[in-house]
């Protein structure tokens with residue numbers, strides 16, 4: 197059942213509409229648990245599009261196993277997705293910095309408030325992101341340390357490769373996940389892949405994990421996989437590699453690969469002179485879980501992140 | 506006057522990013538004035554350029570007090586300005602959301618860190634800022650309520666209003682907020698416009714800064730007696746929103762006094778020309794903010810009244 201959860205008028209003959217698809221059993225008692233899958237806050241992150249499609253497809257195929265409510269929200273920022281814009285077009289604003297929103301504020305803040313209202317009360321919410329166009333990420337769940345106790349047990353069941361428990365920061369208090377967690381709606385943030393692309397294997401892995409969580413919640417009673425055991429870390433184990441110079445980045449290791457301390461990770465080169473401007477070496481033994489995908493770098497650009505092991 | 510390069514970054518194929526500060530007087534770091542942090546803040550650069558010109562003349566007349574140093578940074582973001590973008594050209598980040606910065610972090614964090622290191626020890630910090638909702642304001646001084654704010658000082662600009670704002674989470678990375686946390690008395694000055702030059706409010710802002718600098722003892726400046734500022738809390742402003750979307754025809758101007766029920770604007774059907782909505786003042790007040798786009802969305806903030 198497709199429902200509109202928020203809308204706003206655009207100046208010339210167009211309505212901005214945020215929709216969800218609700219899947220529920222034939223006979224609803226009112227006591228069903230509810231799972232919400234959210235994506236598309238950043239209009240250039242598309243990995244979640246496949247996840248929404250695939251989750252709904254599998255549920256529709258075995259509808260008799262559905263014992264609770266699954267709400268799928270594929271496009272929180274519909275104008276952004278349809279115009280290849282990361283933020284909200286017209287506002288040049290990161291939609292994940294305006295939650296919990298405000299009905300008295302701008303249209304963007306109004307929509308954010310409506311979104312929170314609709315998601316509130318879910319037994320579990322999952323917000324799917326796909327990094328950005330610059331960096332490729334391994335399938336991972338990110339948890340703010342303030343909500344670790346509630347979220348970590350669920351995250352471990354989600355069939356991810358990696359769980360990153362990061363430290364709190366005031367700026368992150370304006371995200372959808374923080375806002376929902378702070379009103380008692382458990383929300384996991386999933387990051388995977390790279391912007392503007394779909395990595396089908398990550399999507400399939402994630403949908404397998406969602407079914408495990410649905411079964412744990414009593415929303416699904418069909419067969420599910422045995423989830424992977426994730427690597428769990430805090431900020432202390434994560435090393436950032438930033439460019440010291442501008443240029444073209446050429447990595448020489450694959451993504452999600454073990455590296456040794458001092459191992460050559462890649463080079464920043466200068467195509468005008470044909471020379472290497474900076475050689476990049478690993479600062480530790482570990483796993484390259486983030487690797488730059490977009491070749492042009494400025495001084496400071498992130499080239500990768502290594503999880504020390 | 507001394508021109509000092511306070512930050513420099515090499516690019517792949519573009520010219521270097523250079524941030525300059527113009528110093529007047531010498532001695533203790535007394536006042537720092539920052540213009541554009543975003544590429545569309547043209548009015549802000551213009552105001553700073555005029556301030557540099559005025560301060561140069563005043564310095565030549567010996568009007569800057571002994572032992573006081575004033576610095577003006579017209580822009581820290583030439584890269585966005587030169588290609589007509591508001592935010593950083595590559596990753597679209599906002600330098601004014603990166604303070605205090607991090608010199609080992611990402612590009613815009615490094616720019617913020619490099620600039621902040623040079624400007625953080627000043628006694629007074631003045632930033633010409635802009636809002637993310639594009640529109641016209643009554644010229645005013647804005648302060649963040651951090652617990653360190655000094656409202657009495659803000660009144661020394663002599664602008665019609667001083668607006669106090671409760672910081673939201675995303676405000677904690679602005680220059681204004683971080684200046685205050687590092688014990689600089691920080692003020693954001695808003696004029697009527699951003700993307701185009703509004704000469705009248707630009708001149709008013711320049712005058713206000715010179716008056717302020719003289720009242721805090723940095724400058725001998727013979728100014729006509731300025732007006733008294735009214736202090737208001739941002740949360741006390743009355744927000745007037747649109748219900749319909751269409752072509753926006755304002756019927757009032759900034760600073761106008763309106764009565765309850767006064768038609769502030771009409772929203773016109775862009776195909777058939779008839780009036781879809783009359784936006785009316787919910788109560789009497791003065792027009793403080795007005796959106797400046799000829800088109801309007803529904804649920805948009807059309808006006809703010811005092």
Ligand SMILES: [Zn+2]
Pocket residue numbers: 237238241325326327
């Ligand atoms: Zn995202």
